[in-house]
Amino acid sequence: MKLILQQLVSEIVELRHHLHAHPELAHQEYETAALVSKTLKKFGYEVTEGIGGTGVSAVLDSGKPGKTVALRADMDALPIHEETDLPYRSTRDGKMHACGHDGHTATLLAAAGALMQCKDQFQGKIKFIFQPAEETGTGAAAMIEDGVLENPKVDAIFGYHNSTKSDFGVFKTKMDCLFASQDVFTVVIHGKGGHAAYPHLTVDPIYIGTMIIQALQGIVSRCSAPVEPVVLSVTQFHAGNTHNVIPSQATFQGTLRAITPANRAMLKEKLTKITTNIATSFGATVTINFSYSFPPTFNHPQETQLTYDVAKKVLGEDHVTLLTDPGMASEDFSYYLEKIPGSYFWMGIGPKEYHPHRPRYEFNDAIIPIAAEMLAQVAISYLNKN
Numbered sequence: 001m002k003l004i005l006q007q008l009v010s011e012i013v014e015l016r017h018h019l020h021a022h023p024e025l026a027h028q029e030y031e032t033a034a035l036v037s038k039t040l041k042k043f044g045y046e047v048t049e050g051i052g053g054t055g056v057s058a059v060l061d062s063g064k065p066g067k068t069v070a071l072r073a074d075m076d077a078l079p080i081h082e083e084t085d086l087p088y089r090s091t092r093d094g095k096m097h098a099c100g101h102d103g104h105t106a107t108l109l110a111a112a113g114a115l116m117q118c119k120d121q122f123q124g125k126i127k128f129i130f131q132p133a134e135e136t137g138t139g140a141a142a143m144i145e146d147g148v149l150e151n152p153k154v155d156a157i158f159g160y161h162n163s164t165k166s167d168f169g170v171f172k173t174k175m176d177c178l179f180a181s182q183d184v185f186t187v188v189i190h191g192k193g194g195h196a197a198y199p200h201l202t203v204d205p206i207y208i209g210t211m212i213i214q215a216l217q218g219i220v221s222r223c224s225a226p227v228e229p230v231v232l233s234v235t236q237f238h239a240g241n242t243h244n245v246i247p248s249q250a251t252f253q254g255t256l257r258a259i260t261p262a263n264r265a266m267l268k269e270k271l272t273k274i275t276t277n278i279a280t281s282f283g284a285t286v287t288i289n290f291s292y293s294f295p296p297t298f299n300h301p302q303e304t305q306l307t308y309d310v311a312k313k314v315l316g317e318d319h320v321t322l323l324t325d326p327g328m329a330s331e332d333f334s335y336y337l338e339k340i341p342g343s344y345f346w347m348g349i350g351p352k353e354y355h356p357h358r359p360r361y362e363f364n365d366a367i368i369p370i371a372a373e374m375l376a377q378v379a380i381s382y383l384n385k386n
């Protein structure tokens with residue numbers, strides 16, 4: 001396997017650089033999907049395109065009866081303007097592979113290429129899933145809706161994300177909750193505008209908005225058990241455009257994170273109640289909208305143990321860590337794990353100064369053959385154990 005991957009790696013790294021120079025945002029991954037398809041076909045795969053929009057999948061059948069395991073990579077870039085000096089930096093203004101999904105796509109292609117030559121090492125089938133729109137939390141759900149976990153029915157799924165915080169080649173995962181849920185809230189306060197010298201004749205949405213934002217932090221400190229992490233961050237507040245007019249409207253937006261479904265529901269319910277009641281008590285009305293929703297990512301115990309055991313073999317005992325705390329970021333791999341067993345893990349590419357979602361973030365190509373071997377061996381191990 002190592003040898004096959006070494007032979008593939010220069011071609012795959014070149015492909016990764018091409019993807020990096022030509023980033024595409026969520027649900028617009030047309031050129032990326034076409035390149036993925038072309039590469040899979042070159043490796044000898046039959047390819048299914050257009051799943052959940054721009055998603056791509058391919059199946060490797062060992063010819064022996066057994067289960068079906070899926071490996072997943074995400075393909076979308078971010079609306080960030082790249083500031084690196086890389087020779088293959090983004091050629092598209094305001095678009096950048098700043099989360100390393102180009103690297104994940106390249107890794108899964110390397111695994112697909114290598115596994116095609118190792119069909120005699122396992123039974124059952126391996127399905128490769130190239131997913132659009134992870135960053136918006138809509139790609140996994142769209143592919144599932146479009147039947148990616150059927151025909152053949154997928155029994156378990158695995159995937160990885162690069163980590164700039166971990167040393168190079170270090171595997172990290174966690175039993176149960178690896179990532180928090182996310183819900184973005186957008187609140188519009190509808191008041192009554194007027195002359196700033198006569199506030200009593202207005203319903204001031206700025207004053208009301210600041211009262212609400214203060215009160216919302218009480219959800220974290222007073223409504224949630226101290227040992228269960230929750231996050232409520234307000235990240236935007238917009239209102240007014242001059243010094244002597246009270247505006248009629250104010251808008252604020254932010255994010256909610258939780259690691260249990262119960263706390264996730266509690267955050268949304270309390271936010272709605274507190275916002276509505278404060279606004280109403282001052283004579284305003286509100287509209288509240290939730291979007292960019294991801295459930296918490298819950299790793300399944302048996303499948304997580306399997307990745308942990310494979311990592312010890314592939315990377316060595318000193319390169320393997322079981323985390324005790326969940327990350328408060330989120331990942332739409334969670335949608336697969338709501339449907340079927342599986343596990344998600346980190347692969348270290350650092351430590352690096354610039355983390356994902358930053359304009360100077362850089363993926364590390366050297367992880368591609370290592371992460372590809374991890375994915376391939378996880379799939380082989382799952383199929384041969386079940």
Ligand SMILES: [Zn+2]
Binds near residue numbers: 099135356357
């Ligand atoms: Zn990201």
Ligand SMILES: [Zn+2]
Binds near residue numbers: 100101134161
């Ligand atoms: Zn990502």
